[in-house]
Amino acid sequence: MRSQTLSGIVSGSVFYPIDVEVKVTHSHALKMSIVGLPDTAVKESRERILGAFGTLGIKLTGDIIVNLSPSDLKKEGTDLDLPIFSAILSSLGKPDLSVFKSSINQSIPLCFGELGLDGTVKKSGRIIQNVIGSILSGFDTFILPMDSRSALEDLPVSIKVWFVGHVTDLTKEPTYINIENTSRRQSADPPSLDELESISLRALKAILLGVTGHHSILLVGPPGQGKTHTAFVISRLLPPLNGRDILQGYLYFLLAGENPDGILEGKRPFRAPHHSITKPALVGGGVKGRPGEITLANNGILFLDELGEFNRSVLDALRVPMETKQIVVSRANYSHTLPANFLLICASNPCPCGYFGSRLRGCRCGISEIKKYLSKFSGPFIDRIDIQLFLDDSGISEDRFADEKKEIIHKIRQCQSIQKLQITKLGKLCGELESQKILDFSKKTRGFEYLKKKKLSMRSIIKALRLAWTLSFIKGKDYPEEAEAEEALEFRRLDRLFDI
Numbered sequence: 392m393r394s395q396t397l398s399g400i401v402s403g404s405v406f407y408p409i410d411v412e413v414k415v416t417h418s419h420a421l422k423m424s425i426v427g428l429p430d431t432a433v434k435e436s437r438e439r440i441l442g443a444f445g446t447l448g449i450k451l452t453g454d455i456i457v458n459l460s461p462s463d464l465k466k467e468g469t470d471l472d473l474p475i476f477s478a479i480l481s482s483l484g485k486p487d488l489s490v491f492k493s494s495i496n497q498s499i500p501l502c503f504g505e506l507g508l509d510g511t512v513k514k515s516g517r518i519i520q521n522v523i524g525s526i527l528s529g530f531d532t533f534i535l536p537m538d539s540r541s542a543l544e545d546l547p548v549s550i551k552v553w554f555v556g557h558v559t560d561l562t563k564e565p566t567y568i569n570i571e572n573t574s575r576r577q578s579a580d581p582p583s584l585d586e587l588e589s590i591s592l593r594a595l596k597a598i599l600l601g602v603t604g605h606h607s608i609l610l611v612g613p614p615g616q617g618k619t620h621t622a623f624v625i626s627r628l629l630p631p632l633n634g635r636d637i638l639q640g641y642l643y644f645l646l647a648g649e650n651p652d653g654i655l656e657g658k659r660p661f662r663a664p665h666h667s668i669t670k671p672a673l674v675g676g677g678v679k680g681r682p683g684e685i686t687l688a689n690n691g692i693l694f695l696d697e698l699g700e701f702n703r704s705v706l707d708a709l710r711v712p713m714e715t716k717q718i719v720v721s722r723a724n725y726s727h728t729l730p731a732n733f734l735l736i737c738a739s740n741p742c743p744c745g746y747f748g749s750r751l752r753g754c755r756c757g758i759s760e761i762k763k764y765l766s767k768f769s770g771p772f773i774d775r776i777d778i779q780l781f782l783d784d785s786g787i788s789e790d791r792f793a794d795e796k797k798e799i800i801h802k803i804r805q806c807q808s809i810q811k812l813q814i815t816k817l818g819k820l821c822g823e824l825e826s827q828k829i830l831d832f833s834k835k836t837r838g839f840e841y842l843k844k845k846k847l848s849m850r851s852i853i854k855a856l857r858l859a860w861t862l863s864f865i866k867g868k869d870y871p872e873e874a875e876a877e878e879a880l881e882f883r884r885l886d887r888l889f890d891i
Contacts, residue, residue: 394481396502398474399525400466401517403680403720403727404643406524408501409466412458413478421452425475427459430467439469440476442508443558455479468517473504473534477561500532500553501525510558514539520645523638526550532567545655546641547572547634582624587800594621595799597778600882602628603802603809604861605822607713607735609698609773611885612782613749618738622694623661625736629691630807631657636690639730643682643689660691662733666700670708675720680727683720685712688733698739703767709735713775716823732823735776741765750783777822777854779885802865813864821860826853829860838863838871838879845880855879 399408423437444451457475459466503522505515514536522533526548535543537556551567587595594610594617601608602625610618632640637654644651654660664673664684675683685693695701712718712731720727741747742761747754756764773779802809813820817832824832830853833839838859842852858879859871866875 394478396474396478396481397499398471398502399521400464400468400470401520401524401642401646402464403725404524404646404682404686404729405727406521406528407461407464408525408528408530409464409471409474410460411471411474411478411502412460413475413482414456414458415479415482416454418453421455423451423455423457425457425459427457427462428465429459429471430465432469433459433466433471436469436472436475436506439472439506439508440479443476443506443510444479446510447558447562449483451479468521469505469515470503470518470521472506473512473536473555474502476506476558477502477534480558480561500534501530502534504534504536504555506558512536512555512557512560514542519543520642523642523645527635527638527642534565543570544572547637580627581804582627584800586624587803588796590617590621590624591782592796592799593780593782594618595796595803596882597621597780598625598628599799599803599806599865600778600858600861601625601734601736602806603820603865604777604813604857605734605820606777606858606861607737607775607822608778608780609737609739609776609885610780610782611739611741613752614740614745616782618782619696622663622692622696622736622738625734626659626661626692626694628803628806629659629734630810632659632690633657640690643686643729647682647687649687660688661694662688662691663694663696666695666697668701668705670702670705673705674708674712674718675727675729676722680720680722680725682729683718685709685718685731685733686729689730690732691734693733693735695735695737698737699743699764699767701767703769706767706772707769710772710775734822737776739768741781748781748783773885774848774850774854777858778882780882781885809864813861816864817860821857821864824857824860829853829856832860833871836870837873838876841873841876842880851883855883858882 395410395412397408398411399406425434425437441451503518505513507513518539519542531550533550534553534555537554540554549571551569553565553567555561597608597610598621600606610621612618637657640654640660641651644654662684668684671677673684675681675686713735716732718729718731720729742754742756742764744755746752747756747761810820817824833856839856842855855876859875862875862878863871
């Protein structure tokens with residue numbers, strides 16, 4: 392007799408449904424085999440399943456073949472214990488579990504759970520990531536261990552679940568429970584007015600543009616100019632995550648073995664890796680394709696402090712994902728595509744001692760040391776960063792800019808309404824627009840004509856156009872003119888630093 396159940400696994404960041412097929416043929420002896428690329432944990436399920444059948448008073452006999460389809464996908468973990476047990480039980484007709492008898496589709500329940508030798512159904516270490524992966528793929532009906540209920544009630548999901556605590560529950564009428572949760576979405580505490588007023592005018596402009604248009608930022612300058620503080624202020628101005636983004640972020644944090652508590656509250660991730668980070672740790676990889684920092688920063692901020700201390704090859708690994716908003720991690724035994732839609736914020740001193748370009752303190756570094764330090768910032772990497780500012784320590788009082796600062800602070804506190812205006816008119820935030828779309832939108836604008844006359848690379852023109860569009864929305868204009876294009880170029884110049 393043949394029967395089947397439905398389960399699945401997450402590989403990389405993709406959920407793959409698994410059809411668990413069982414065929415039992417008559418024989419006086421017991422022979423049980425599991426095929427379909429099972430790992431050691433799946434192969435060992437045989438002993439756990441036999442022990443669970445013993446608690447029901449059933450002694451298995453015959454040739455039992457368990458096929459895990461698709462057969463070319465490696466199956467890992469102990470969550471397949473319960474679906475394999477259920478398929479065998481159904482094939483014996485004890486009882487007739489018609490709930491399992493169907494081909495793979497979204498109308499029958501997905502089954503996950505590890506078995507104990509006494510027949511208890513346990514929550515495995517992977518069960519939540521498998522459930523989240525299946526929900527993101529459109530499944531909404533499950534058979535799960537009883538002890539997984541509390542974890543599910545923390546998630547922003549709408550699903551039906553039959554919770555089972557022991558294999559004897561499978562012989563009873565299914566009892567599904569509806570779990571309806573809304574996310575506990577909240578932003579980080581926004582910066583106070585006094586806190587914003589203490590930030591320099593140039594840093595405030597970077598905050599305004601970065602937040603309202605999702606523009607990457609590089610802040611260079613002597614120590615104590617508020618570069619790091621600016622990054623933390625931006626993280627507190629971003630809107631909370633929505634329900635699906637929460638689930639996706641939660642899944643990636645689980646796959647990486649990170650604490651996902653902040654994600655559950657709807658807070659956008661803020662990742663600040665140390666400058667000693669390796670390339671695989673940044674982009675992802677390893678034996679099992681662990682998500683890297685750029686994926687953990689998806690829909691949030693990737694903050695690289697002390698940029699000049701990072702290895703150049705690590706920084707250059709960011710060039711493609713900054714443009715494509717995703718990273719393809721390819722190794723000998725897998726190829727995974729992971730999201731990388733992060734807001735990059737970088738902060739750096741201009742030299743090893745930190746005071747090159749300072750007006751208040753002399754630099755102790757030689758020209759060769761400064762050039763070696765700045766060589767970490769490759770031209771293609773710097774060219775991909777939208778906003779590039781040098782925060783000097785001139786010591787000039789900003790009292791004369793008080794009115795301008797108040798206006799910028801007012802715009803910063805209105806940043807979400809400016810974001811909604813961009814999305815309404817352009818479909819996305821200006822910093823997230825594809826290159827071809829930004830060119831199509833800009834062809835007939837005076838700002839585009841102004842930029843074409845400059846000796847700029849096509850990438851620089853596109854980056855400047857994105858900034859010009861954001862500036863036009865901030866000023867209440869329908870499209871960028873020459874003034875916005877010229878101002879956009881001012882935010883992309885570090886000539887004082889690199890022309891040495």
